[in-house]
Structure formats: structure tokens, C-alpha cells
Amino acid sequence: MFSTSQSTPSPVAQTSWMMWVDGVGGFLVCTGTSVWLGRAVVEPRVDIPLAGDVQRRHAKLIWQAGRHALLAASPVKVNGRQVQELATLEHGDIVRLSDAVTLCYRQPPLLGPTALLDLICPARTVPWSDGIVLMGETLILGQSPAAHIVCSELSKALILVHRSGELFVQSARWVEIDGKRGRGLQQVAMGSRLVCEDVAITLEPRGI
């Protein structure tokens, strides 16, 4: 009847992908240990493609010694100070790539190494995303304002787990993955559709 753009689920080979949450938003999730920020062009492909006046490969975020650090390939300022090669990031740091692209780095405390990058207008990602997630081991969707992604409809939290290159979902209630209903920790693949009582989520490998 209708063809889906992604018919065969592939394992999580990609380091960044889109997570579409019905009624909530679209999120760019980066699962790699190093994440490139740069211009939204076909080649070179970066993890966080930005429509803004940035270089093709502008900066890289790496995970080292329990922290995110920023490696500047082009001039970057963190909290107004020029980054000399490498700067470790802390919750609330303002990262300025260019006149038009400013991000806020947030790592909600107590939720592990997963961090959020908040794009401050006017820059945007391609495609439009309502948030950028630098995923550590877990990504929490829930009602609580403390969750990484706040879904007011979701009565019980849904946790995505990224472990040694594979992706799982954990919930106290049933979750239907591509039509198969299950409980507890279940593996998911790229292109999967997750449906639970309150919300429906699709994981999509990035197109560009």
C-alpha cells in the first residue's frame, strides 16, 4: 500500500540519527564517542549538520575522562573565551561557533553522561530538530521536567539504552517494537517504530 522509506532495519552503525516522537518533536541523537559539528552539506558528512555560517567541519565533541570536551577545528568561543585547541565543557556552557550559531551545552546532573545541546536561534539543524542529544548510555523520555526529553503524555518513563553499539529500550510497561509487543529490556534497531500506550517513536537513520 504505502512504501516506507526504510524497509529493512539496520543495526546502529550510524553515529547520529533522528528520533521522531509523535506529538512531541524531532530530535537529533548522536551516539558516537566523537561528534562532528559542521555545515549541513552532503560531503563531508558531519554528525550535527547546521544551517549556519560555520565551516564544513567546525568543531568536534569528544568524550574523554568522563567529560565532554570540544576540539576546535575553526575558531570557537566557550563562554566568550577563545578555545585553544581543547576545552572541557560544563553544564550551562555557551558555545559560540560563529555569529549565527550559538549552542548551550547542558548535562542534566544525576542523569549520567548524556548531554543536550540547545541551539540558540537563528541556526538550525537539517532537518529541523527540536533538540540535539549527545547520548551517553541512557536517554530518558518522561513526564518529569528532569527527563532528557519531556513528554507530557508519557505516564511512565521510557529509557533508551545504548550499550556497545547496540540500542535497547527499557520500560516498566509494554512497548511494541515494529508490531511485536514486549516488556523489560528489548533491543531496537535503526528504522524501528516504538509504540507504547502513550506515545509513538520512530528511529530514523539520517538521510544526508
Add this chain to the structure above:
Amino acid sequence: MIAQGTPVMRFTYASGTRPLDGYTIKRGIGVGGFGEVYFAISDAGKEVAAKRIQRNLDIELRGVRQCLNMKHVNLISLWDIRVTDFGETWVVMEYVPGYSLRDLLARHPQGLPEDQVRMWITSIAAGVSYLHARGIVHRDLKPGNVFFDSDSNVVKIGDYGLSKFISGSRRSGNTESVGTFHYMAPEIGRGSYGKEIDIYAIGVMFYELLCGHPPFDGETTHEIIMKHLTAEPDVTRIPLPYRRVIERCLRKDPAERYSDVSHMLMDTPWRPQSGEAVLAAAPWPDIEIASGAASPHVPTQWQPDPVAPVVAEVAGPVVIDERAAAEAEDAVERIRLRLDQGWQNHGGPSNVPQLAVPIHQDSLRASSIPREPIARFVYHSAHGLADWWHSLDWTTPWKVVLLVVIAITIIGNSTWILPSVLALGVLYAIYFGIRALIVKDAPAMPRTVYRPRATEEDFQHMVAQRLAARDWTEQAAEIAGSLLKGAIACAAFCALFLSIRGFSLGPEVVAVGVWAAIASTLMTWTVLLVTRLWSWQPGEWLFRMLVMGAAGAGLGLALYLAITRLVPEPQVFAVDRWSIGRSLNWASPQLASRFIVAVGVLFGVLRWWRLADPWRRNRIVIWRVAFGIGLAIGAGYAFGFESWLPWVFGVSIVATQLAAPWYYLEVKKMRYQHKLAARRGAL
């Protein structure tokens, strides 16, 4: 189909499906009254919102077709209508990332700060004005249909697919009830309406933006509708400058509302030069973090945030400017604060630029906060004290005990407290009067700019404008003439009084008569000159009373000095009724202060500008004169001045009325001419 039925957010199509040729669904955005809305990306990469029409197909489509080619920055663009092979109808339109006004209001139950209100209302007005100019009534304006595009920082109106053509002959076209009850004008129930219903809805949103709740609310739909039909909106919480506008938008009779959005805007204190100017250049308060200069007519432009220039200085290897560094820190802190408050970015509704609620309360209070610094200090202290009192964690009996102790303390020390309070009051009144004459505060009331159905006030306004347009020599002649009239009237009345009382014309009596004439003339002149500054428009009465009181206090001192110079020992002039002073010593400051207070109080309490009002119905308003003289008799008795105060004041009251310019007849004439013109136009 895929994933049908299970989630609460029920969407027919899952991410990745292609129900509409050329577009891939990415996610569901929401489910509205007319169908599901999806975020989709075309094969070429265009991001769109695609709406699947499910119900009321006819209504919806008819409207959408009319609106396909509307282009306005404040309207959500419609790209296309498509019908699939399966018979499904899709409307493809602009995708607006961000949040709706409904979401924003939900987060601000106390209402929004005025600059944000201004941005929303001017933007909505611009979009609606564009629609009206193309003969389309939105019909379903409500906060859920107005969005803030967080990509381009623009307010956009959506769902104008419901709109219909205004047809001159057939205003009652579609009588189906569509829309949301809180924003529905009373005449919608009758099925006959025009663009006034949009003005009404804007008025409701205007009210809700300022207060946080709609003007007419109720438990049931029926209750809300009844209130729309019968209840008057409670505008006491609306800051003064907006009250008239909102009241006018919310009139029950559509003919009494503004006939055009631009007229409404011109009545707001945002004070446009012309309606067009406002609509073209929606003023852009920086609701984002930037506090730099806003670019007025390019709303889509990103305002460079203040970090940029400052940081450049800081980063330089040369010298660090400490102040710039501090500002940079501040700016960063502000961004951080905003993000901390509002980062639940995901989910749209929460992606709201947070402005702390206290700012708003301040702005709501702002209209009642005195502008004068001392009064403001007292006001804030009193509020602080009140807040402290309310927050006091005591039981009521203890509070009562505390109050009683305070009261006893005050009464026990009344001998010095009362006179000092009185003295402070008089000093403040004098200071306030002088300040009011020197410092010009911005006017509290917006001036009427436009009104199609003219009221008495409008005619007064028109006459006033004509009068104000006169040559300065004419105006000066008018002032000089009324002063002269006042002096002559005072002199004549004083002579009359002397002859009636049958004093023998000794030198002392003549001296007293001359003094009385001078006194009443001075009073009359003061009234004429001061009220001349305020004539033509209504103003705040408390402010005027204080100014007049201060002027009166000054006059009292002058009169005291004059009488002590003219008459060596005029015993008849004061009676020591209340034994305020132990002995009546003419040179004593105690008597001087009695003069000051007596004249000051009479000047302050009697609303003299009413006596000198150029629009008074009759040149001499009998009951005002009677009331004034009665007050003067009372004051004369109270202060022990009954031998002269009542008649000096009586004389100046009558003289003021005789001498003050009087233009009621002109207003009447103009109203008559307008009526004639209107009748001729109707024929």
C-alpha cells in the same frame, strides 16, 4: 495501516510512510478539530506541515481554497491542496516550529509582560488586517491558532482555512457554529456576522494576554455564551492605557466595536503615526535573549545577541575591559538562566522564552505606581510592609494585640505625631505642586485618535483642537480677558458685600475690603491660570488636587502676610474656637500656618477645575457654587475664620465661573452640525 489505534496521541500514519505522493511523513504534530497534522519532508527536502482533512470537509476546503495565495509574514502560508488516489484530502502548508499562544498562556497564568503583549497583538492585528483587506474573515481566532515561529521569531496565524469571504449583500452566509466559545462574539449565535467578530476575538486575546484568563469564563459552554451575550468584562486588572481599547473591542453590538483593526491599533498607547505604519512595521520587542536594538520592520531577522561585540573585546589579547567582561558575564548568565528555565525544549510547548513572573506583576502594577520618587518610595515601603504583614506567621489574636499596642503608642504621642505628620503633608504638597509644574510626566491616558461614532467627549476634543490651533495672540487675549473679568467680578462683589453689611467706611474697613478683593482676585487668577494648563482634557484628579492644594497653601501664606501688613490688629479675622493657640498673637507662626492650611485645604478639596471646566453645561453651575460656598462656610467655622473665609471664597467661586472660558455652546453646535450631516448622508 501502520500503528493504528494504540497510542494516546493517535496518528494514522507513522514516521517514514508516504501517504501523499512526494512527501515523507516524519512525525505527527497534533490532532485538531479538522484532522491530523504531520511534519513531513518533500523528496526535494522541503519541510512542510501536512494536514489530513477528516471532518467538515466542505467548510474547511472552501476556506482553504480562498486563502491559498495569501502572503503575509504573520500568516502561516498554505502551499497546496492535494487529493490522493485513495480519496484523502491533504492541505500542505508552511511548517512552523515553536509553540502556540495557548501553550504560552498556560505557562503564564498571570498574563504576559506588556512588551510581549504588544508583540503578539500587533502581529496578530497585522495578519488579520491583511485578511480583512482581502475580504476574508478568520472566524476562528484563538490562542490555539496563533503560533510563535521559533526559527524566524515571528508570530503566525494559522487555521484561517475556516475563513470566508465577506459578502456585502449576504452577511449571514454560513450559520454553522464553528469556533471556540471563549473567543466567539455574541452575534455569532445569530448567524449574522462580519469582520467585527475577529476584532472581538482579538479583544478577548488582548485581555487574556494581560490578565492570564479570558474575560468571560464559566463552568459550562452555556454559561460562557450567556456571559458573552450579557456580562460586561471586568477590566479592573487591565492596565489603564489598554482598558478603553479592550472595552471597545468587546462591545456587544458589533457596530460599536472598531470597524477596522488599524483603528484599534491607533487607540493603543503604542502610539502609531498611522495605522499603516504599525501594520507594516510591527514593533519588535526582543523577546529572545537579545537586548540590543530591535530591527523594527524585519521581524525575521535575528538580533545579534549582546555577547557578540562584547566578547570580541574580551577575547583580544591586549587589554581586558573589565566592564565589558562583566557585561559579557551578565549576558552569558542571562542566556543560561533562560535555558535553565525553559529547556524542556522538546515538545514545543515548553520551548518558551521565559520571562520571570515578577516583571509582569510590576508592569501590571505600573499604572498605579506613582511616578514621583518620594511617593514611589512610600508606595513601595507600604507594599513591602503589607507583604511582610501578610507573610507574618502569627495567629490573628496576636496580630490584633500588636495592632492595639501600635494604636495606643500613636494616640499617646499624638501631641507631637499629628502636627509633624500634618507639617510633612503640607511640605510634601508644596514640593509636589512645584515638581508637577516643573517636571512633565508622560500622560497617563492615551488620547482619543479615532472614533467613528462620536460621543460628547469627541466633540469636545474636536472643539479643543480647533481652539488649540488658534494664533498665540488670540490665546493670550483669551487668558488676559478672563483674568480681567475675574478681577472686575471680584472687586464688584467685594464692594457689594461691604455695602450690604453696612460697614461705616472707616479706613480699616476699606483696607479689609481692598484686602478681600485682592485675596479673591488672587484666588480666581490662580484657579484660572492653573486650570488653563489642564483645560480641554480629563486628567487624574488626585494629582490635580495636590497641585491645587499646594497652590492654595502658597496663597494662604501670601494672604496672611498681606493682612498683617494692611491692618495692624484686625481682631475680627480669627476666632480661637478650638484653643489651638494659647494666645492670639498676630505675628505668631501658628496663625500663619492656620491661614496656609485653611486656604490650602479649600483649594485642595474643592475640585476647582470643574468650576473652570470649559465644557460645563451652564456658565454658572448653581449647585457647584452652592457646594463650594457651603464647604467654605464649614471650613471658615472649623478654622475660626468664619468672618471672612466664606465670602472671600464665595466671591472667587462665582468670579471663576464668570471668568473661565466656556465653550459648551460650541460643542453643542458642532454636535448639531454632525447630526445634520449624518442625516443628509443617510438620505
